[in-house]
Amino acid sequence: MSPQLTLQAPLDVPPTEVSPYLERLWNGMLEGSSGAATFTLLVWEPSWLEQQMVRLGLIEGPIRGFDRSDVMLAARQAVIDCGLPLSTAPMDPRLAWALGQRPGDQVSADLRGQVVEGAISAHMPRRLITLAPTLDGGRPLETMVAAYCPLPDEGGTGAACGDAVVLRGGMQAIQQNLALIQPLVGEDLPCWVWWNSSLDEPLEMLEALAPIRRRLVIDTSLGNSRRCLDVLVARIEAGQAVNDLNWLRLRSWRESLAMVFDPPSRRAALAAVVQLDIDVEGDNPVKGLLLAAWIADRLGWHLIESRSIGPDAGSLADEAGIAAEFERTDGVSVRFRLMPVPMGMPKAHPGAIVGLRLICEPADRAPLCVILCSESGGCMRLESGGMASLELAEEVVPLPEENEEMEMARLLSGGHDSTNPLLAAAAPVAARLLPS
Amino acid sequence: MTSLLTNPLRVGLRQERVISPQCIVIFGASGDLTHRKLVPALFELFRQRRLPSEFAILGCARRPWSDEQFRAKMAEAMADQVADHGSSWEQFAQGMFYEPVDLQQSEHLLRLGTRLDIIDRLRATRGNRTFYLSVSPEFYGSGCRALAAAGLLADAERSRLVIEKPFGRDYGSAQALNKVVQACAKESQIFRIDHYLGKETVQNILVLRFANAIFEPIWNRNYISNVQITAAETVGVEERAGYYETAGALRDMVQNHLTQILALTAMEPPGRFDAEAIRNEKAKVLQAARLANQQEPWQCCVRGQYGGGGTREKPLSGYRQEPGVNPNSTTETYVAMKLFIDNWRWQGVPFYLRTGKRLPKRLSEVVLTFREAPVHLFDAAGGAPTPNQLILRIQPDEGAEFKFEVKAPGSGMRSRPVDMGFSYDDSFGEPSDEGYVRLLADAMLGDPTLYTRSDEVEAAWRLYTPLLELIEESPWQLPVHPYEARTWGPAAADNLLAEAGLIWRRP
Numbered sequence: 001m002s003p004q005l006t007l008q009a010p011l012d013v014p015p016t017e018v019s020p021y022l023e024r025l026w027n028g029m030l031e032g033s034s035g036a037a038t039f040t041l042l043v044w045e046p047s048w049l050e051q052q053m054v055r056l057g058l059i060e061g062p063i064r065g066f067d068r069s070d071v072m073l074a075a076r077q078a079v080i081d082c083g084l085p086l087s088t089a090p091m092d093p094r095l096a097w098a099l100g101q102r103p104g105d106q107v108s109a110d111l112r113g114q115v116v117e118g119a120i121s122a123h124m125p126r127r128l129i130t131l132a133p134t135l136d137g138g139r140p141l142e143t144m145v146a147a148y149c150p151l152p153d154e155g156g157t158g159a160a161c162g163d164a165v166v167l168r169g170g171m172q173a174i175q176q177n178l179a180l181i182q183p184l185v186g187e188d189l190p191c192w193v194w195w196n197s198s199l200d201e202p203l204e205m206l207e208a209l210a211p212i213r214r215r216l217v218i219d220t221s222l223g224n225s226r227r228c229l230d231v232l233v234a235r236i237e238a239g240q241a242v243n244d245l246n247w248l249r250l251r252s253w254r255e256s257l258a259m260v261f262d263p264p265s266r267r268a269a270l271a272a273v274v275q276l277d278i279d280v281e282g283d284n285p286v287k288g289l290l291l292a293a294w295i296a297d298r299l300g301w302h303l304i305e306s307r308s309i310g311p312d313a314g315s316l317a318d319e320a321g322i323a324a325e326f327e328r329t330d331g332v333s334v335r336f337r338l339m340p341v342p343m344g345m346p347k348a349h350p351g352a353i354v355g356l357r358l359i360c361e362p363a364d365r366a367p368l369c370v371i372l373c374s375e376s377g378g379c380m381r382l383e384s385g386g387m388a389s390l391e392l393a394e395e396v397v398p399l400p401e402e403n404e405e406m407e408m409a410r411l412l413s414g415g416h417d418s419t420n421p422l423l424a425a426a427a428p429v430a431a432r433l434l435p436s
Numbered sequence: 437m438t439s440l441l442t443n444p445l446r447v448g449l450r451q452e453r454v455i456s457p458q459c460i461v462i463f464g465a466s467g468d469l470t471h472r473k474l475v476p477a478l479f480e481l482f483r484q485r486r487l488p489s490e491f492a493i494l495g496c497a498r499r500p501w502s503d504e505q506f507r508a509k510m511a512e513a514m515a516d517q518v519a520d521h522g523s524s525w526e527q528f529a530q531g532m533f534y535e536p537v538d539l540q541q542s543e544h545l546l547r548l549g550t551r552l553d554i555i556d557r558l559r560a561t562r563g564n565r566t567f568y569l570s571v572s573p574e575f576y577g578s579g580c581r582a583l584a585a586a587g588l589l590a591d592a593e594r595s596r597l598v599i600e601k602p603f604g605r606d607y608g609s610a611q612a613l614n615k616v617v618q619a620c621a622k623e624s625q626i627f628r629i630d631h632y633l634g635k636e637t638v639q640n641i642l643v644l645r646f647a648n649a650i651f652e653p654i655w656n657r658n659y660i661s662n663v664q665i666t667a668a669e670t671v672g673v674e675e676r677a678g679y680y681e682t683a684g685a686l687r688d689m690v691q692n693h694l695t696q697i698l699a700l701t702a703m704e705p706p707g708r709f710d711a712e713a714i715r716n717e718k719a720k721v722l723q724a725a726r727l728a729n730q731q732e733p734w735q736c737c738v739r740g741q742y743g744g745g746g747t748r749e750k751p752l753s754g755y756r757q758e759p760g761v762n763p764n765s766t767t768e769t770y771v772a773m774k775l776f777i778d779n780w781r782w783q784g785v786p787f788y789l790r791t792g793k794r795l796p797k798r799l800s801e802v803v804l805t806f807r808e809a810p811v812h813l814f815d816a817a818g819g820a821p822t823p824n825q826l827i828l829r830i831q832p833d834e835g836a837e838f839k840f841e842v843k844a845p846g847s848g849m850r851s852r853p854v855d856m857g858f859s860y861d862d863s864f865g866e867p868s869d870e871g872y873v874r875l876l877a878d879a880m881l882g883d884p885t886l887y888t889r890s891d892e893v894e895a896a897w898r899l900y901t902p903l904l905e906l907i908e909e910s911p912w913q914l915p916v917h918p919y920e921a922r923t924w925g926p927a928a929a930d931n932l933l934a935e936a937g938l939i940w941r942r943p
Contacts, residue, residue, distance in 0.1 A: 258445040264865035267443055298444040417489040422448045 010114050010144035010166065018143050019183050022163060025147060038162075039412070040191040041125040042181070042209060045112050046133045048197070049075060049091070052099035054108045055135060061108020064115050065132065065196075066405050072348060087282035087342045089350040093198040093222055100135075110134070113166035116148065119409035124161045126189055129181065131209070132168040141169035141177050178208050185214075190417070192217060194408060199223035199231050206231075212240045217411060219404070220286045221246040221349040228286055229431040236427055242419045245407050246287050246349070247426075253291055253353055253372065256397045260370050266393075269360035269368045270299060273334055277357040277382060279341045284351030285322055285434065288338045291353060292324075293429035294422060301326035301334055308435045309337075324433055336433075341381065347399070357382040359390070366391050375399050446866060448485075455481070455880045457490030458594075459552060459561040463539060463579060464570035465495030465506065469600070471513035474570065475532075477872035479517060482528045486877060490560040496537035496548065506534035531559060539571070539579045545586035552588075563591065566880050568598040576603075577616040584620035598627040598879045601692055602683065603888070606904050607897035614890040627879045628893060632693040633886040634871025636860070637830040641700040641802070642714070644828070644836065651826075652705065654806070656781045661823065664788045664803040664941055665697050667830075668795040670922070672742065672752070673769065677760030684767040685739075686900060686907075689791040695722065695896045696888070697830070698787060701802050702777055711885040715892060721777060722895035728774035728786065733902040734913045738929045740770030742794040745921030752794065752921040766916050769793040772929040773903070788933060790940070794921040800830035803941050817844045817852035825941075834868070835859035 013021045045065045053059045058074045075090035082098040113130025120128075128148065144166040165184060167174060185191050193210040200223040210216045216235060220228035228246075235242045261270055276295060280288040296303065306324035321339040328334055341354050357379075358370040369390040373379035374397055460478065462470055481487050495506045507529045511518050518525045535551045537544045556563050567588065569579050576599055580589075589595050599617070604610025617626055632638055645651055654660070667689055673680045680688065699718040702725075706713035728736035746752035756763050770792030777787065806824040816822070827837040836858045841851040860868070878886055888896075906914050917926035924940065933939055 254445070254449055258443060258449050261443050261445055262864050262866070263862055265862070267865070270444060295445070298447065300444075420448070420485075 010146040010164070013143050013145050015141055015143045015167075015177055015180055018145060018165060018180060021145055022165070022184070025145070025163065038124050038126045039189050040127045040129065040185050041120070041194065041412070042129045042185060042191060042214075043113070043131065043194045043196055044205065044209060045130050046197045046201070047112060048093070048096040048135075049099070051135050052096050053078070055106050056099060056102055056104035057106045058099075061106075061110075063108055063110045063112055065112035065130070066115070066117055066403065076345075085282070085342070086344055087340075087346050089221075089282060089284075089346045089348060089352070091222065091348050092282075092284075092350045093200060110168060112168065113164060114144070114146065116164070117403075117405035117409070119406050120412065121148070123409060123412045125412075126162045127184065127186075128162065128164045129184055130164070130166045131174055131181075132166060133171045133174055134169060137170040137172055139170035139173065141167060141173035143167050143180075175205070181209070190215060192412065195219070196404065197222065199228045203231070210235075210240070212238050215241040215243070215417065217243045217245065217408065219245040219349070220290070221249075221284060221351050225284060225286045225289075225434055229289070229427065229434055232427045233431045236419050236424050240419070241417050242423070243411050244290075244423060244427075245404060246351075247290055247420075247423050248407050248410070249349065250287060250291055250294070250353070252397050252399060253356065254294060256372050256395050257295070257356065257358070257370070260372075260393050260395065266368070269362045269365075271328070271330070272332075272360045272362040273299065273328070273358055274332070274361050275335045275337075275357070275359040277337045277339070277355075279339050279354040279356075279381060281341060281343045281346045281352045281354055282350055283340050285338055285340070286430070287351040287353055289322070289430040289433045290423075290426055291356065292336055292338065293426040293433060295358075296326055296429055297422075297425040300329045303429060303432055304333070306433050306435050322433065322435060338433075339381070352399075353397075355379040355382045368393065371395075372397050443866065454486055455488060455491070455877060456564060457488045457560060457562050458564035458566060458880060459492040459494055459555050459559065460566045460568060460876075460880065461494045461496060461548075461552070462568045462570060463496045463537070464572075465534065466497035466499045466501070466509075467570055469570045470495065471510055473870070473872045474568065474876065475510045476514055476517060477870060477876045479514065479521075479525070479528055480869065480873050481877055483521060483524055490562065492531045492533060492555045492559040492561050494552065494555060495532070495534045498536060498538050500536045501534045503533045507532050539575060539582045542582065542585065545582050545588070549586055549588060562594075564594045566596045566598060568600075568879075570600050573600075573602055573605075577613055580617050580620040589621040589625060592622045592625055595621070596625050596627060596879055596882060597621050598629055598876075600629055601631075602687060603628050603692075603893050604897060605683070605687060607894060607901045610893050610897045614894065618890065623890060624882075624884070626890075627884055627887040628889075629875055629879075630692050630696050630888055631871045631875065632696055633888075634873070634875040635830060636868040636874075637828065637834045638697060638700065639874075639886070640836075641697070641828060646705050655804075657783055657785045659806050660785055660804050661807045662786045662788065662805050662936070662938060663701060664790075664805070665694055665701070665801075666789075666803070666941070666943070667694055667697075667791040667800040668797055668924075668943075669791075669793045670795060670798045672794050672921075673755060673758050673761065675760075677758055680769075681761060681765060681767050684907075685769055685771045685791050685793070686903060690771055690773070690789060691896050691900055692888075694789045694791060695899065697800075697802060698722075698725070698775070698789065699892070701804075701828075702782055702787070704781065709885075711883060714885055715889045719889060719891045719895055721779070722892060722899060724779045724782075725775055725777045725787075725895075725899050727899070727902055728776055730902055733906050736775075736932065737771065737773040737903055737914060738926060738932060739768035739907075739914055739916045740772075740792065740919045740926040740929065741765070741767070741916045742769050742792070742921045743918045745794070745923070754918075754921070755793075766911055768916050770795075770919060770925045770929070772925065772932055774932050775899070786936065788938075788940070790925065790929065792919075792925050795924060796922050797943060799832065799943055801941075801943060802828040802830070804828075805938075814841075814843075814849050814851045816841070817850050821851055822853040827941075833859060833861065835861070835863075 047065045050063050050071050053074055054061045054063055059070050072090050079088045112132040146164050148162050148164045191214045193214045194217040195206055220232055261267055278288040278292055304325040304327055308320050309323040310320055324336040326334040354374050356372040360368040367390045369392050371379050371382050371394045462474055535548055537548050569576055583589050604613050699722050703717040703721045706717050727733050741755050743754040755769050756765055772790035775787040804826045808823050821841050825839040829835050838856045839853050842854050844850045844852040917928050919926040
């Protein structure tokens with residue numbers, strides 16, 4: 001789906017005039033159209049990487065605020081130019097920070113919040129509020145308002161169905177004007193808060209935008225691993241409906257592993273797992289830990305201990321991994337290793353899974369070794385090491401390149417007011433797996 | 437389709453569309469279907485997290501029940517599920533309400549509208565509604581009119597109407613009912629249910645055909661010699677004599693279920709996977725279908741009626757001896773027929789349909805028999821090479837099977853047939869959702885792909901009109917042949933195929 005511009009040119013309105021203007025818009029100019037009874041989407045959209053790259057002239061503007069192929073291409077080059085490890089994912093916040101240290105003063109139009117991804121607009125948000133902090137922290141607040149609607153060929157009726165509000169300015173100005181947002185959100189419709197940035201950013205802003213009653217979307221691949229998992233667990237424990245895009249990107253891995261054990265003849269082997277190995281790209285372990293935690297939770301394993309380890313002898317990895325021991329329901333120990341693997345062409349987000357190996361030793365049949373490999377990564381490391389005597393089930397996991405907006409649209413089509421139980425169960429285990 | 441151990445990694449993994457906030461209104465809520473199929477299906481959707489938190493069920497019937505009584509009745513009828521998932525049921529039941537409604541009383545409809553507004557506020561269901569007509573077929577038309585008159589179908593985007601089968605009892609009555617229904621709501625709001633389309637294996641016909649490049653090139657008259665579609669039941673008429681006496685196998689099974697399977701098997705590939713593209717192709721193929729002999733329909737159809745049978749220990753009564761059945765009844769409990777489809781793909785390929793009660797096995801299947809190899813190079817162990825067959829098993833033991841010739845072990849070059857099988861049970865080992873789970877979800881999502889459109893229904897009735905007229909006007913030309921219970925129907929049915937040198941597959 002192609003992105004869509006707002007129905008009308010966004011109108012600059014003084015911050016204090018936003019609410020009265022919207023009231024006039026719906027009661028006067030758009031009389032007869034009550035707007036979609038759907039939801040409010042509140043987006044924290046700093047797009048630091050895109051802003052930095054535009055400032056440095058690495059890409060052309062305007063700044064739009066969602067995934068663009070040219071941003072990805074330029075980001076991969078920038079990783080090299082900035083001297084970051086090759087395994088650094090383009091979306092890694094450290095890249096934006098590194099670019100921020102370089103001089104540059106290119107300026108460009110800023111369309112954040114004014115261009116709506118088609119997949120999201122198809123769900124007809126009643127109100128789309130975008131908070132767009134600028135690199136210039138002292139910039140005053142600008143507010144823009146527009147009526148907005150999906151095009152008729154995508155299911156819209158042609159009548160206005162929602163509005164878009166953009167608050168753009170320096171961090172200080174946004175923080176000072178947070179009180180503007182509350183009346184815009186309203187309480188009669190569900191509200192989604194999409195924290196489309198690193199969780200390393202000041203948590204006060206997250207607290208202000210996403211009280212527990214709102215449905216929160218975060219991405220635990222972006223930011224310090226401990227902090228990401230702690231935020232995730234704390235929000236889930238507080239009863240918030242939390243969705244983690246990093247968890248959603250595990251979908252094909254969970255599905256592929258489940259598929260291996262769909263044939264009833266293989267099911268018994270699941271009760272006899274003795275070893276689990278997961279390889280991840282670069283040094284971000286969160287996704288791998290979430291995958292391991294999901295498996296552990298589903299199979300009823302109890303975590304005994306977890307610790308950092310050095311690289312495996314003979315492995316490609318040159319960074320520290322994580323070793324842990326679980327106990328199965330029958331008391332047998334399960335060994336777990338998560339190892340970082342250097343990649344020349346990492347996926348867009350930090351910590352993508354490269355491979356998974358599960359070794360089962362059922363009492364009444366030959367040992368089974370399940371190896372799942374990513375399409376791009378291969379499984380050389382996991383395939384090595386004396387497995388000739390094992391029954392081998394090897395699959396390649398398809399990894400569709402879906403951008404955040406597509407994932408977000410998938411979430412919006414759901415509408416649950418609670419956290420997915422699988423994530424709610426896996427997150428605390430993942431947090432405990434991460435060594436202190 | 438269950439295994440002893442469930443796959444713990446499979447739990448909660450389905451990536452399904454989630455239904456938008458809404459209230460489903462079930463008319464006929466005191467009837468069997470509601471507690472046997474509809475509410476259990478909704479509860480299953482709830483447990484799968486496919487219902488949003490903003491959801492409500494409003495049961496409507498003439499009985500003066502309260503919300504609490506309705507919840508208690510449903511809980512009683514679903515005692516096993518409630519016992520297994522007590523806390524889920526508690527949560528689910530909070531969204532269940534009841535309103536006494538007689539669809540013929542306009543003031544009841546006004547009261548219903550008010551109640552729905554209250555539920556909208558209480559459950560945040562946003563005026564989004566699915567009305568399910570699970571009432572006696574004679575009230576379909578008047579029920580639609582009543583809902584329309586009360587303005588409950590006015591919002592085409594936020595109201596949908598599900599109509600149970602049978603949709604009409606012949607071409608004329610189906611046309612008339614379509615006119616009434618379409619005067620009350622847009623076609624996009626109308627969901628005519630055929631629960632066979634909710635079956636995983638029926639939907640798999642589409643996937644098998646159009647997700648695999650190997651089948652479509654040979655799925656035509658150049659390679660297929662004939663197609664057999666069978667839906668066999670072991671049970672008799674049971675408690676349905678009242679309805680069955682007026683319907684018979686032709687109306688009860690062939691016009692809807694078997695014809696839908698025929699359409700899915702024979703349709704052209706749709707340009708895209710959306711409801712209208714698929715239904716266009718289904719309608720087109722049904723419009724191209726005809727009885728093998730329209731001038732003398734008795735030549736291409738055989739009717740039968742089961743007689744007594746069974747064993748001395750377990751005797752089975754004949755149809756005419758069943759409670760509620762006219763002792764002189766001429767209602768068919770078995771019907772077999774031969775059809776052709778007049779289009780480029782299927783010209784000259786006979787399609788044989790059969791269904792019956794009290795047959796030896798309960799099964800539904802589609803069998804595509806391929807043409808013989810042009811030259812027989814090898815001796816066949818069985819005397820003659822067996823033609824290749826692709827068998828799509830719809831129930832039970834859901835799956836598919838391909839029969840082909842291989843070299844028989846040993847010296848020489850003799851061929852013998854073998855089976856290559858796919859079984860849902862062996863591959864997935866999980867029970868598939870009950871058909872109503874899928875169909876209800878689709879209706880609430882506003883997705884009509886698995887529902888029949890007005891032109892499909894009419895084309896299906898038109899296809900059998902010569903037979904229905906014959907049964908009505910000159911029944912002696914299409915006599916009801918008796919057959920012994922637990923046999924494969926009357927011998928006359930074999931003659932339908934014998935003239936082409938074929939036999940029914942004995943599953």
